[in-house]
Amino acid sequence: MTLAAELGKPISVPTGPRIRAPRRSLAISPSALLPFLLPLGIVVLWQAASSFGWITNRLMPAPIQVVWAFWDKLVSGELAVNIQASAIRAISGLLVGGSIGFLLGLANGVSRLSHSLTDTTLQMLRTIPNLALIPLVILWFGIGEEAKLFLTALGVFFPIYLNTLHGVRNVDPQLIEMGRVYGMNGWTLFRKVIFPGALPSIFVGLRFSLGIMWLTLIVAESMAASSGIGHMANSAREFMMTDVVILALVIYALLGKLADLVALTLERLTLSWNPAYQKSARS
Amino acid sequence: MSTTVRTKNVWGNDIEPEYAARIPRQRAGDRGVGIRIEGLAKSFGDVPVLHDLDLEVPAGQFLAIVGKSGCGKSTLLRLLVGLDTPTSGAISFVGPDGADTEPSSRIVFQEPRLLPWASVIDNVVVGLGEGVGRRDARRLAEAALAEVQLGEKAGEWPSRLSGGQRQRAALARALVSQPAFLALDEPLGALDALTRITMQALIERVWQEQGFTALFVTHDVGEAVALADRVIVLDEGRIALDIAIDQPRPRRRGAPDLAEIEGRLLAGIFK
Ligand SMILES: Nc1ncnc2c1ncn2[C@@H]1O[C@H](COP(=O)(O)OP(=O)(O)OP(=O)(O)O)[C@@H](O)[C@H]1O
Numbered sequence: 001m002t003l004a005a006e007l008g009k010p011i012s013v014p015t016g017p018r019i020r021a022p023r024r025s026l027a028i029s030p031s032a033l034l035p036f037l038l039p040l041g042i043v044v045l046w047q048a049a050s051s052f053g054w055i056t057n058r059l060m061p062a063p064i065q066v067v068w069a070f071w072d073k074l075v076s077g078e079l080a081v082n083i084q085a086s087a088i089r090a091i092s093g094l095l096v097g098g099s100i101g102f103l104l105g106l107a108n109g110v111s112r113l114s115h116s117l118t119d120t121t122l123q124m125l126r127t128i129p130n131l132a133l134i135p136l137v138i139l140w141f142g143i144g145e146e147a148k149l150f151l152t153a154l155g156v157f158f159p160i161y162l163n164t165l166h167g168v169r170n171v172d173p174q175l176i177e178m179g180r181v182y183g184m185n186g187w188t189l190f191r192k193v194i195f196p197g198a199l200p201s202i203f204v205g206l207r208f209s210l211g212i213m214w215l216t217l218i219v220a221e222s223m224a225a226s227s228g229i230g231h232m233a234n235s236a237r238e239f240m241m242t243d244v245v246i247l248a249l250v251i252y253a254l255l256g257k258l259a260d261l262v263a264l265t266l267e268r269l270t271l272s273w274n275p276a277y278q279k280s281a282r283s
Numbered sequence: 284m285s286t287t288v289r290t291k292n293v294w295g296n297d298i299e300p301e302y303a304a305r306i307p308r309q310r311a312g313d314r315g316v317g318i319r320i321e322g323l324a325k326s327f328g329d330v331p332v333l334h335d336l337d338l339e340v341p342a343g344q345f346l347a348i349v350g351k352s353g354c355g356k357s358t359l360l361r362l363l364v365g366l367d368t369p370t371s372g373a374i375s376f377v378g379p380d381g382a383d384t385e386p387s388s389r390i391v392f393q394e395p396r397l398l399p400w401a402s403v404i405d406n407v408v409v410g411l412g413e414g415v416g417r418r419d420a421r422r423l424a425e426a427a428l429a430e431v432q433l434g435e436k437a438g439e440w441p442s443r444l445s446g447g448q449r450q451r452a453a454l455a456r457a458l459v460s461q462p463a464f465l466a467l468d469e470p471l472g473a474l475d476a477l478t479r480i481t482m483q484a485l486i487e488r489v490w491q492e493q494g495f496t497a498l499f500v501t502h503d504v505g506e507a508v509a510l511a512d513r514v515i516v517l518d519e520g521r522i523a524l525d526i527a528i529d530q531p532r533p534r535r536r537g538a539p540d541l542a543e544i545e546g547r548l549l550a551g552i553f554k
């Protein structure tokens with residue numbers, strides 16, 4: 001009997017058609033509602049407290065009043081205008097600051113020269129809270145759109161820069177070496193090895209910067225603006241319209257959640273190779 | 284024990300007969316290159332790792348390199364595939380016409396080093412380098428995967444494969460470009476004993492079919508003796524022992540002749 005015959009044991013016996021994961025049913029399971037139980041309970045309690053007169057409506061309006069305020073603003077079209085204004089500021093700040101941070105992070109991760117030229121300076125600037133620059137920014141740009149763009153872009157820049165740099169520098173050197181043996185260089189190496197390897201870290205930076213983006217925008221819009229959610233809240237304050245103030249807070253929360261959801265979905269889609277994002281790995 | 288015999292896979296393609304039981308195909312021409320190493324030396328800083336190394340490897344030979352840990356085996360392979368440059372000395376490759384050539388060389392590492400974000404087949408396509416059309420690349424990669432009996436896993440993520448399957452995918456990636464010279468740096472080092480035996484048979488078969496020159500580094504002297512035409516022992520940066528093994532293939536493990544050679548090699552390593 002030959003060695004080959006002795007070894008004739010199959011390695012991967014085909015076991016018929018691959019069994020597909022069962023489709024997730026569209027019905028919402030009770031456990032999916034569980035996270036919403038607490039907020040719902042609070043709203044009910046709050047409404048009850050207002051109705052029984054335990055809290056002064058002047059300082060803290062009832063939820064139903066907030067809903068009416070929402071309806072008012074929606075019908076008058078004010079809400080759409082303000083949300084649009086805020087969203088445009090947020091997105092343009094993210095695009096400007098994010099892309100500069102991303103490109104600098106890549107450059108400094110790949111090129112030693114670029115890193116030693118700029119990294120120390122950036123690390124120093126990073127320690128200044130961007131909102132501390134408000135007085136200076138007003139002197140430079142006045143209180144127009146440029147000031148808000150500058151502040152949000154600056155706030156968004158650092159998390160994306162730092163995490164892109166970290167991601168690029170921590171790509172598995174064994175994979176880079178493999179790429180070199182297989183004749184990858186420059187652009188191909190970047191596209192196939194370095195960028196996908198850095199992507200999980202870049203997403204961490206993106207999600208961080210979304211938080212900072214809203215925070216900066218809230219402050220910038222309350223400071224001086226003629227449109228936007230922050231402006232809506234601030235002018236409501238002058239007329240003691242607490243329901244509109246609360247409405248503005250709720251909208252900020254929803255917008256923040258929406259942005260995070262978009263980032264999370266993008267992450268899921270692009271990182272589907274990662275066992276941490278595979279369906280079966282999710283509990 | 285009974286195994287159902289299937290001749291079609293789930294996509295209706297023919298399944299190749301189990302590789303280990305298959306008679307090797309005829310060699311697809313003599314693709315291998317000869318390797319000539321003259322006075323090769325490599326030091327890292329002041330520490331010499333290889334020195335005065337002379338070695339002649341005929342085209343198509345299966346050469347195994349054994350030696351103590353840290354004796355410079357990996358360093359030698361890295362120099363051969365161009366991942367490092369020698370401190371002094373020369374490496375040249377000799378084509379079938381006797382002239383110097385710049386061969387296509389590939390290396391399989393101890394770790395699979397698959398790109399986790401690319402499917403198994405895309406990882407194999409990496410082995411083709413630039414300049415191959417999408418469709419051709421896929422076809423070649425599919426063939427290479429079939430060669431290592433991994434055709435069914437083409438669309439999987441590497442994280443879904445077992446250790447042995449990953450290493451087979453890495454082997455397919457190295458083979459897909461039909462290299463003239465293949466370096467293997469302890470490719471089976473991380474695998475369990477049973478998987479090792481099947482993988483050894485697989486490597487022997489593809490080498491017999493494709494006729495490349497193989498340099499196989501291993502810690503396992505028995506494995507070296509079972510697979511190689513010739514085994515060298517590297518010690519303190521030079522060749523301490525050089526033994527030709529002209530036993531017929533496939534070889535039976537533990538045959539007396541092989542055991543004798545194994546004993547000589549072990550004595551050479553621990554002298
Ligand atoms: N990049 C490097 N810088 C400095 N020293 C190195 C480098 N690479 C290898 N060495 C040294 O060279 C020597 C030989 O290393 P090498 O990796 O070639 O050993 P090896 O024979 O492959 O060992 P093993 O069997 O454990 O894999 C070791 O002493 C190691 O410390």
Ligand SMILES: [Mg+2]
Pocket residue numbers: 356357358468
């Ligand atoms: Mg080694």
